[in-house]
Amino acid sequence: MTSESFNASVFLTDRQVQAGRGDHLAITGPAGTLTYAQLATHVAELATGLRKLGVRPEERVLLVMSDRPETAITILAVMRMGAVAVPVSTMYNGPELGTLVRDSRARVVVATPEFEPVVRAALDAAPEVETLVLVGEAVAPARSWAEVLAAGRPAAPPYESWRDSPALWLYTSGTTGAPKAAMHRHGAIRDVYETYGRQVLGIRQEDRCLSVARLFFAYGIGNSLFFPLAAGATAILDPARPTPAGVLARVREERPTLFFAGPTFFAALLAAHDSGGAPDDAFASVRLGVSAGEALPAEIYRRFTERFGVDVIDGLGSTEALHIFISNHPGQVRPGSSGTVVPGYEARLLDDRGVPVGDGEPGHLYVRGDSIATGYWCRTATTRQVFQGEWLRTGDTYVREADGFYRCLGRSNDMIKAGGIWVSPMEVEARLLQHESVGECAVVAYLDGEGLEKPVACVVPAPGRTVDAGELIGFCRDGLASFKRPREVLVLDELPKTATGKIQRVVVRQIAADLLGKG
Known part of the structure; x- marks a missing residue:
């Protein structure tokens, strides 16, 4: 091999067991709980079961699944056996989902029961799919997820992947409209933990993470899988569609310490407070709130921190970069700003001619760092447009202030x-x-x-x-x-x-x- 041997799934599961934290809670929530020892065992068994099912290394496995323990196990198992996990949005209708299934060339699709009708409609237009695996009951020719898990006992060793091995595809419309798969490496998963997760969030073993963004988002998969598991913390997974009332109930019951959402949801929580649906101490357990997905308006930040007493750090990330690369830091928040460059990344602003602009002048934002995707699947022209050498053209227009804080002016196009x-x-x-x-x-x-x-x-x-x-x-x-x-x-x-x-x-x-x- 020309690169370091590394498997992201082993990094996120086995490592905690080997460190003597097998009894610590890895995943909790209304759909079930798992210790690190249980998680590592199930991941290894499902990986072996998928191999027996015919899944091959570097082949895509597409997931249409709500946030629950089985989803985390499946993502990690696919990566453990050397295949590529492709979690996709659960909000698509049948024809839209069918387009992604065909594009991914997946032969195996895994789904949770509430999405079975949409998945079956999608598969009508995806003849390459050979096997549908369903969590819960499954009628032949579909396979039961539990059956595939049981078939993997005893579990085989993990696939010998390395940092540059393909691990994860995340579909995004991004800057160019049609959905396309950003291809990520095993090493990128450790990279986002070491940069944002450890140096910005300061995530630690006693943290409990609750994310409104789902696992099929780059933002959500970092919040609910990569960061908590890498740190030996606990992920709170909820299969229900996020609503203010539902999330507030989950916060009350699960007592998270890190809470992740987007500006729209923070605004909805404020509306719930104003209508009497959220008490002032609703977020008493939360030590830090995180916002991403779009710029957090300063007024929403001000109102949320004043009413709930929780600081919120806003940041900028992208599917192509896997997570956040510019961020405010705890205790160093500038409302209305995206913050400063996360350690491990570099950013620059260029004008329409590709010439760097000075502080206070608007420019197109470019970023580089080790977590950036290798490109888009089967989108050569778009890949060359967005991935320019070591630099990623984000499609955002920003201004850099003299002290290094970045302020968003909007998109560089019409998305x-x-x-x-x-x-x-x-x-x-x-x-x-x-x-x-x-x-x-x-x-x-x-x-x-x-x-x-x-x-x-x-x-x-x-x-x-x-x-x-x-x-x-x-x-x-x-x-x-x-x-x-x-x-x-x-x-x-x-x-x-x-x-x-x-x-x-x-x-x-x-x-x-x-x-x-x-x-």
Whole structure:
């Protein structure tokens, strides 16, 4: 081998057992608990069972699973046996999921029971899939997850991978619209722990981690798997869809010390407090809150810290970098700022010509560090656009202040980040144009009263038709994942365009802001 022998799964599980922490709680939550010894045993057994099922090293295994112990075991088992874990969003509908299954070339798909109907609809368009593994009961030809686990006894040794071996794919729309898989190495998992997890979070063995972001997000998989397990701490997993009431109940019952969410959810928790649904001491157990996914408005930070007495550090990360690379630090928070560069990374700001800009001047943000993905699966042109030598072009426009703090000015293109999830305007527009009442449309981002991005559809009615805003929003919800739906529909007589017929999205955004501001 030309690189250090290293298996991320062994790093996250066996290492704690070998250190004498086998009895410590690794995973807890309403779906079950596991000590480190139990986790390591099940991971090794499932890895062996998957090998007996025919999964080969470096082959993709796609997961459509809620956050529960079986999901953590599956991700770790796939990596342990040298294959590539591909956890994907549970919010896709059947056709959308089918596109990802086909793109990944996975022959084995693992799902939790609540997603079986969507997965089966996806598999109708994915003939390469040979085996569906279901947590819970399974009717042939599907296989039971427990059956695959049992088939792996006694467990075989881990696959001899190394730092640069493929370990994990995470799908993202990122800066270019269509979902694509960012390919990550085994070594990157240790890298994000050593940089952000250890040096920024200061995570320790007694910590209990609760994340609103799910395991299929880069942000969530770090919060709920990589950081707690690498530190010998405890991950709190909840299979339920996150709601303010549900998360508050989980905080009350599980007493986390580290709490991870995005700005939209922090705002929702404040709304719950204002309506009497969250007491002032709701987060009494939490020593630190973390925000990422989109920039945290200073007002939301101020209100949350004042009302709940918990400091929140905002940071910037990306699926391509696996986790956060610019962050505020505990006790060193500048509200409205993304913070400073995380140790182990470098950042630079360039103008449109690729020339570095000075402090206080806006520029396109580039970052480099060991955790950055090797590229996108089967997306050569996009890979060359985004991964430029050692540098990752993030697609964000930033300003660096003289003391090293970075402040976000927005995206460098027209992608929308709603609730921390990328939304492609073109995809939503394509759906809207399928409706008989829509002649033309443009979907843009609108900053609401909390400073958060929301998709807004500006629609020109088809000749002789009238537009019903509620009907169009429902139409989008029926044909797309719910988070992609426009939050508002504005009816216009015409869309502003350039001389060559291209929609002037900057102008559309201003029109939307003016109309909604007046509303």
